Amino acid sequence: MSWLPIALVAVPLVGAVASAVPAVRDRAVAWGIAVSALVLVLAAALAAVFDHGRPATMQLETDQPWIPGLGLRFHLGVDGVSLPLVVLTALLAFLCFVHLAGHPPAGGRPGALVVTLLVLEVGMIGTFLALDLLLFFVFFEVVLVPMYFVIALWGGAGRRAAAVKFILYTLLGSAVLLIGLLVVRTQAGTLDMVALAGRHGAGITRSAQILAFLAIGLGLAVKTPMWPLHTWLPDAHTEAPTVGSVLLAGVLLKMGSYGYARIAIPVLPEGAAALAPWLGAFAVVGIAYGSLACLAQRDLKRMIAYSSVGHMGFVLLGFASLTPVGLNGALFANVAHGLITGLLFFLAGAVKERYGTTDMVRLGGGMLRRLPYVGSLLTFACVASLGLPGLAGFWGEMLALLGAFRPAAALSRPLFLVFMAVGGLGTVLTAAYFLVMLSRVTHGRAVETIPLGGPLEPPPEPEEPLRPDEPPRPPLATAEGVREVLSEVGEGAEPVEPVATGAAVAALDREDVRQETARAGAAAAGAAGAFGAGAADAAEAGRGRRRFGEVSAYELAAWLPLVALIVLFGLWPKALLAVTTPAVQSLLGSGAPP
């Protein structure tokens, strides 16, 4: 029994509960940073204590009975498959809290957001640590309600519909997943993942394996998401606040793909072999569809969301090959996608904050010139995402395609060669849409519309968080609208070009907030304490912005670790592969070809 995995789950939970204490509530964001930093330290300790000599075996296990009536045991542990994801989760959660300190999303109530994110972290880390089928399911479900609220309370204009779509879709997935898990339990008589994986499907009839794999696979496919079941994702990603998008793309999607590696494939090998061609087919359709959909997007956030569909397609293709190489690639692509897409969503959030929109047409071009830091980082992240060799995005997709090139013996090689060809085409399309996007947004001539100050002037007064019952900001304000309002307000009487820049929109915002505040009156006074904390943070953010010019210290602190890791894993993929390879081989059983 080891206390580390328990602490990893317990610390954020206790942190969330303690956020109700008034003294903590006033400094909620600082508390969130402290708690998530502690979790990150624990995760680092986990990685340090982990015996890297034998990553295939489950380590640091805790196995206590919880609900004997259901056969549910509180069984946690970590091996080479889960360790990178645990560390990734802890890191991204910590970076999100750091980002939150400087850039609280519209919607106010930072304390409530901190509680929500901490509960989310419990579910995310717990999912990766759980070694009991039902415990896995419980943690899998824990993330739903917090993520719903993150989207529904702090999201963009269409947040409510997006949040409802997200939770209904994913709950349908997890209900089907539960049926599959219970079929496994009924057949095999145990919920212990380690024992089940060790048996490699012994004791479960072929038909039951296919049925269970279908149910579990479908359940996980909603979360991952697999192509026809992905429709919740673009809305959820687009409407979620920055931290929500980062965690959604960076961690929540991984919970689905991790389920394939941990449960579906090792526990049900015959079912996997029977259904792998279907999985591969849907995966490559997802790759192609995601890339084509990206080409058609106007909205930056939406485009990144669709690119996730394509990237997760590579992950699924790797799983479908049922080879150690493919699985390795899938797990690598998993982590790489978490880092890269996390960074991309951070950057999209930064763009949205500065321009007030993520619509690529209205962003115009020349971001590299106007916002050199953001523009160059965006270029870097896009290049990493399209799979440039030397960066983290490359290895996972390469290995996944390699796995498809030589799939497991039970699978039809010609079919998988076709999959590989389509996947390869997908990489080209991926490169295409990212380069098109870069040429539209970062390159070209900057259209300077507001000569004075530019969009990076810290606002003269700290932005009051908007109350979420109102349309949060007018991000889709047309140029005419901006001009009208500006002329009415009397500031910035110059005519504006058809690009709504940050300052114009910010001016609109401030006006809106003023009216809002006047109207809200006494009702707002009640929440003044919470707002006070937010204002202090915003002031700090202002100082940070001055120091680094266009990016705040919080943003740099959140982005640079991701950049460093993307480069590190790109140049030294063995750092990750050394941990996953033995684990993957043991998951597939000794019979699998190398």
Next chain:
Amino acid sequence: MTGGTIQSIDYAAVAAPLVLVLVAGLVLLLDAFLPARPGGARALGLVTLGGLAAALAVVAAQAVSGATRRTFCVPASLGGESASGRAAAASCSFVADRFTLVIAAVVLAAGLVVVLLSMTEIAVQRGTGPAERGRIPAGEWYFLLLATLTGAVLLPASRDLIMLVVSLELVSLPVFALTALRRHDGRASEAALKLFLVSVVSTAITLFGVSLLYGVTGSVHLGRIAAALRTAGDTAGDMAQVTAVAVVLVVAGFAFKIAAVPFHFWAADVYRGAPVPIAALLSVVSKASGFAGLILLLTSALAGQAALWAPGVAVVAALTMTAGNVLAMRQRAAVRLLAWSSVAQSGYILAPLAAYAAEPHAAPHAEPRVAVGASVAYLVFYAAMNLIAFSVVTLMARRHADDPGDLSGGGFGSEGDAETGDLEAYRGLVWRSPAAGLSLAFALVCLAGLPPGLAGLFAKIVVFRAVVDGGLGWLAVVVAANTVAGLYYYIAWTARLFAPPAAGESRTVSTRAAAGVAVAVTVAVTVVFSVAPQVVLSVAQ
């Protein structure tokens, strides 16, 4: 009892219903003889609470002793001839076994909560009702409540058809009066009439089925009916068809009580018309006793006929949860939504029973006969979760009744429940009254079966497990789809709680009332069930 025909009654076995009956009489006497002063209603409420607590203590003591107590027994010598000519074994009409005690404990605990809610309700009525007209008479109210609870405690102990029907009527009859006790309220009267008619029809149907069963088997004791049907099974002929009709009729009669499709139409109107505590009573106590009777009949008397009734129960369960969820989606009034949601929850409780007939070889590791345990466990979880929701709704209703502005418009009759019922009234409740708002949010998330409402999640897992073990894959898929459908309206309501309050809405909910205690108690119990669901699972199986 050796051979004698004079029965000796084991008073220890019947202690719990006995306590309730005595307290009911005491309440009526106190009401008649105590001077009518403002604190009187409160005193009666406290006496009722004390009686319920005593009965609960008796049940707990019986559970701790662990022994199964029987009384009102018919010795084997009086068993008459069964169909095979063998003498039947001794049969008892009242058995206090584990199942009995669990259901009795649920009913009594729910009764405690309902009494707490009633104290609030009656205090509000006294405080704001225009003079004497239309106020709720406290003595009658508590007496009727205790009478209902007596029936509900007797019912799970019943082991013969006559006692089963009598207890069921004892549960139902006082509820008509309770529903209509708020006089000069059109909606309440309509609800009472509707409930009365539905209940009378269902009783008639049940009685018809019961008489057929008696005709076929020649016995009213459940154990003897099972034995008779078992031996008659081989010589089946016309009697088998009569048995089938009897099974259908009896099940239909109980389906009325638990508001299962196609006998569910009364639920929303009656819940809405009745005072909120009575709606809570209907949704938990009445439903628990209906299920207890149904489970007893199906698994004790008709276990051999499982192949006959299990598919029917599966279809009814699927239809019930689907209809309840679909109807709940369109509701804009809190109590009506809870009414349909409780219809849907009835479907979940029924679903494991459909797996009762599962053949063991279909699932090598499935424990046989977990079906009943799953249903009872879900019932217990459901009772706790649903009572939180009703407690908070009572608090909200009280808030509006407290506000004279709400009463000025429609006179007393409307009693402001146009607003209390409206889901919009819950907008921003979490920010205005964190305790009440968070409790309701917790209850709704529990009912939806999502963490942090772990109690609801485990309840759902128990049901899924029983259904999957029973090999009813299609029913599992229907349950899965319904979980999602249910989430739609639960999450919409929860989101309203967290939405910013409507403009000008700054009132808070008073939590000083007894209903506040009810909220606290139910939340505490549900949290315990969430962290340690084994508490429920170990007693339910």
